[in-house]
Amino acid sequence: MTIQESKRLWVSLGVGLFWFLMLLWPLLGIKPGGLEFSETWAVFSKIAVAAVLIVAVYHLRQAGVLDFIGTPLVKASEAVGRGYQKAPTWLLLAVVLAAALIYPQFAGRYGNDVAISVLIYICLGLGLNVVVGLAGLLDLGYIAFYGVGAYAYALLSLHFGLSFWTCLPIAAMLAAISGCIIGFPTLRMRGDYLAIVTLGFGEIVRLILNNWMTLTNGPNGILGIPRPDFFGYNFASLSSLYYVILGIAVFTVLAVYRLNHSRIGRAWEAIREDETAAELMGVNTFLLKLLAYAMGATFAGLAGAFFASRMRFVGPESFTFLESAMVLAMVVLGGMGSIPGVILGVLVLVALPELFRDFELYRMLVFGGVMCTMMLVRPAGLWPAKRVGRRSEEME
Amino acid sequence: MNQDSRQPILELRNVVSAYGRIRALKGISLKVFDGEIVTIIGANGAGKSTTLMTMCNVVKAVEGDIFYKGERINDVAPDQLPTRGLCQVPEGRRIFPRLTVTENLDMGAFFRRDSAGIKEDLERVYDLFPKLRERRRQLGGTLSGGEQQMLAMGRALMSRPRVLLLDEPSMGLAPLLVKQIFDIIATINGQGVTVVLVEQNANLALQCAQRGYVLETGSVVMEDEASALLHNPDIRKAYLGE
Numbered sequence: 001m002t003i004q005e006s007k008r009l010w011v012s013l014g015v016g017l018f019w020f021l022m023l024l025w026p027l028l029g030i031k032p033g034g035l036e037f038s039e040t041w042a043v044f045s046k047i048a049v050a051a052v053l054i055v056a057v058y059h060l061r062q063a064g065v066l067d068f069i070g071t072p073l074v075k076a077s078e079a080v081g082r083g084y085q086k087a088p089t090w091l092l093l094a095v096v097l098a099a100a101l102i103y104p105q106f107a108g109r110y111g112n113d114v115a116i117s118v119l120i121y122i123c124l125g126l127g128l129n130v131v132v133g134l135a136g137l138l139d140l141g142y143i144a145f146y147g148v149g150a151y152a153y154a155l156l157s158l159h160f161g162l163s164f165w166t167c168l169p170i171a172a173m174l175a176a177i178s179g180c181i182i183g184f185p186t187l188r189m190r191g192d193y194l195a196i197v198t199l200g201f202g203e204i205v206r207l208i209l210n211n212w213m214t215l216t217n218g219p220n221g222i223l224g225i226p227r228p229d230f231f232g233y234n235f236a237s238l239s240s241l242y243y244v245i246l247g248i249a250v251f252t253v254l255a256v257y258r259l260n261h262s263r264i265g266r267a268w269e270a271i272r273e274d275e276t277a278a279e280l281m282g283v284n285t286f287l288l289k290l291l292a293y294a295m296g297a298t299f300a301g302l303a304g305a306f307f308a309s310r311m312r313f314v315g316p317e318s319f320t321f322l323e324s325a326m327v328l329a330m331v332v333l334g335g336m337g338s339i340p341g342v343i344l345g346v347l348v349l350v351a352l353p354e355l356f357r358d359f360e361l362y363r364m365l366v367f368g369g370v371m372c373t374m375m376l377v378r379p380a381g382l383w384p385a386k387r388v389g390r391r392s393e394e395m396e
Numbered sequence: 397m398n399q400d401s402r403q404p405i406l407e408l409r410n411v412v413s414a415y416g417r418i419r420a421l422k423g424i425s426l427k428v429f430d431g432e433i434v435t436i437i438g439a440n441g442a443g444k445s446t447t448l449m450t451m452c453n454v455v456k457a458v459e460g461d462i463f464y465k466g467e468r469i470n471d472v473a474p475d476q477l478p479t480r481g482l483c484q485v486p487e488g489r490r491i492f493p494r495l496t497v498t499e500n501l502d503m504g505a506f507f508r509r510d511s512a513g514i515k516e517d518l519e520r521v522y523d524l525f526p527k528l529r530e531r532r533r534q535l536g537g538t539l540s541g542g543e544q545q546m547l548a549m550g551r552a553l554m555s556r557p558r559v560l561l562l563d564e565p566s567m568g569l570a571p572l573l574v575k576q577i578f579d580i581i582a583t584i585n586g587q588g589v590t591v592v593l594v595e596q597n598a599n600l601a602l603q604c605a606q607r608g609y610v611l612e613t614g615s616v617v618m619e620d621e622a623s624a625l626l627h628n629p630d631i632r633k634a635y636l637g638e
């Protein structure tokens with residue numbers, strides 16, 4: 001590293017820390033009695049010391065001083081990576097699946113709870129990934145389909161006594177239909193306009209759920225939704241519910257994988273890249289965009305039905321814009337269009353806020369900071385979609 | 397040879413196309429016969445690209461008729477036309493930037509189901525553009541301009557077109573590459589593909605084509621044998637820069 005580079009590094013660190021102080025002071029320092037500094041300083045000094053240490057270590061590593069630790073570490077991680085690449089994919093998948101299967105045996109109530117919400121978000125993320133990642137249609141009202149699925153199960157089971165397993169496909173279908181309803185008028189729109197219309201759609205659905213008292217019981221929500229049961233066995237415990245959503249998530253992963261590698265998936269990608277060119281190549285863009293909305297909504301509908309049965313309660317406040325934004329963040333952060341990426345994105349964004357529970361007040365601040373850092377360091381996502389010529393290469 | 401007695405493979409009769417209220421084509425009639433190269437030349441904004449897009453029904457004709465293989469195709473969906481052998485390489489290439497070269501070529505054969513034939517055509521395209529074979533795993537968007545042009549043409553060839561519409565294939569290419577592209581157009585034509593060629597480079601286009609149409613603000617102002625247009629003093633002055 002040249003002197004100049006190192007100077008630039010330290011100057012930007014200084015500027016960054018100063019900016020952070022300016023941000024932190026009003027947050028912590030404004031008290032009823034006026035502006036005070038001691039608490040701000042207590043927090044700031046720790047962070048500043050940590051940042052300086054990190055930069056110093058980085059500096060030393062660049063200079064090669066730490067090679068005696070670093071080199072063996074790099075060698076080890078390379079060896080692990082090589083082993084990873086040599087192992088067949090099915091083996092890795094089997095290990096992951098086995099771990100997922102025995103997980104509830106080792107996790108407590110809290111662990112199961114977090115795992116269930118991870119799996120729900122995996123379904124949502126993968127569904128949104130079809131719309132945003134593959135077909136390239138920005139959808140900011142995606143959570144509406146989750147709501148449709150949840151209310152579909154709640155109402156059908158309470159009013160008609162239908163079982164969870166009958167309602168599951170119905171909820172998925174109703175969500176798919178509402179996907180078509182929003183898809184249809186927006187098909188001619190692109191980019192920003194599409195985002196705003198879908199945002200509006202999401203809010204409309206939420207407002208309907210909130211205000212249609214006779215059907216949805218308004219803001220009070222619907223109580224006493226039955227848990228799923230299977231030939232007399234009731235999925236009452238959290239760990240048994242975990243297996244239900246694990247099944248739905250595995251189904252989602254398989255379905256999205258198949259879609260991804262099908263002609264339809266390829267056509268979606270072509271539409272994302274250049275709609276007119278896709279049309280000139282014989283892709284029915286109208287039908288395929290509608291299909292993308294419908295498929296994406298289907299998985300949200302499945303997850304929604306499960307959510308209603310797991311909470312035994314649905315209310316409109318579960319389906320706000322923030323949720324849509326959260327799912328979108330998981331997809332973008334993980335890597336658009338990549339299945340392992342989306343799963344990783346979900347894990348990070350669900351697990352992080354849980355890890356930071358100790359920080360209490362600063363939880364969301366830390367969360368936001370980590371999110372920004374990750375996007376700066378890995379703009380294409382944690383696990384970007386791999387692009388190699390699939391079909392023709394395989395034929396050779 | 398009396399051309400009017402033959403049945404054209406592609407024909408526009410008094411076609412009017414509009415973007416909103418603005419009429420970009422003001423009643424265009426032109427004929428393309430099987431096996432020939434026809435060029436359409438004209439100034440910027442004359443409506444050349446619009447003509448090609450109207451042939452593919454991406455821009456809908458508001459008046460007039462489009463005939464392809466003797467059949468009126470005004471109401472055929474644009475995605476159905478490649479399956480019938482009418483394919484376009486649009487202006488500015490419009491390849492799929494985040495798909496690999498092979499995937500781009502695959503998209504050209506999207507509607508086809510004969511995997512053996514697709515594989516054969518893939519080899520044919522790679523033989524025609526050896527550069528693409530070298531780069532087959534590279535993302536389309538990272539190719540150079542010339543390579544992208546080759547990819548766009550190769551992609552269209554993957555649909556086994558009867559009629560190929562080319563919109564400014566020489567745009568932004570170095571002279572040597574332009575010559576190469578025109579040689580390939582002649583080769584493709586020699587393999588029995590009818591070509592409609594829109595070009596800024598009127599000189600080369602008229603040398604390559606058998607017949608030509610001159611477009612001016614949405615109307616055909618002249619049509620003739622290419623060699624006659626090439627020696628027409630008005631054309632030389634207006635489009636060949638003399």
Ligand SMILES: Nc1ncnc2c1ncn2[C@@H]1O[C@H](COP(=O)(O)OP(=O)(O)OP(=O)(O)O)[C@@H](O)[C@H]1O
Pocket residue numbers: 415418420438439440441442443444445446447487
């Ligand atoms: N999408 C559009 N919306 C509105 N007007 C358009 C659109 N596309 C083209 N036009 C207009 O239609 C006319 C013809 O455009 P066209 O693209 O066909 O010209 P061109 O002959 O291909 O020109 P160039 O040689 O510059 O490519 C122009 O006046 C242009 O401004």
Ligand SMILES: [Mg+2]
Pocket residue numbers: 444445446487563
């Ligand atoms: Mg043009």
